[in-house]
Amino acid sequence: MRLLLAEDERDLSDALVAILKHNNYSVDAVYNGEDALNYLEADNYDGAILDIMMPKMDGITVLKNIRAQGNDIPVLILTAKSEVDDRVLGLDSGADDYLSKPFAAKELLARIRSVTRRRTEAVSSTLKVGNLSLDCTTFELKSPTDVCRLPNKEFQVMELLAANPSQVISTDRFMEKIWGYDSDADVGVVWVYISYLRKRLTAVGANVKIKAARGQGYYLEIQS
Incomplete structure (x- = not known):
């Protein structure tokens, strides 16, 4: 399964890429919203992880753009723990789920399994x-x-x-x-x-x- 990770904090991004690859995901990492949108428009992913606060274009704008284009890729948004409004806006904009920072690796993996499973509920594991x-x-x-x-x-x-x-x-x-x-x-x-x-x-x-x-x-x- 192939994922796009859009997270501008380089150390966190590197750690998440290592965790995901260790769990048999292929990952492309980008560090701003503009690149995230370009990658999602140009290629075929099984899921996307979008941080909300990113340079050039925020994650909500990326999400709104791909949904407007008819792209129904499962999307998990990453939010600051205290930003309730961001979580609500993300879900209202078409996100499948959200995860508040900081988070445990096990929870991230569980959320990814959940949002990608919803897309293909009839498919056996x-x-x-x-x-x-x-x-x-x-x-x-x-x-x-x-x-x-x-x-x-x-x-x-x-x-x-x-x-x-x-x-x-x-x-x-x-x-x-x-x-x-x-x-x-x-x-x-x-x-x-x-x-x-x-x-x-x-x-x-x-x-x-x-x-x-x-x-x-x-x-x-x-x-x-």
């Missing part, structure tokens, strides 16, 4: 394909005979494949969803993680293979 299941809460890949916990990027690649069984996912799509809008990573990194996952699938005895569609991308195929 476990993805199943062939004899495999991928637990999106524990990041465990399970077969009838074995189980392993996937590291961050491997989980995200597998999640994208398992959520779209038999559908070819392009290399560009992997890069966009997992490595991010302004990543310096080479597209060859996708092949590297596909290779890691193929070994994982073999190790757990999966009847599912990652196949390559020449010049197009990768997809999951159930073996008979």
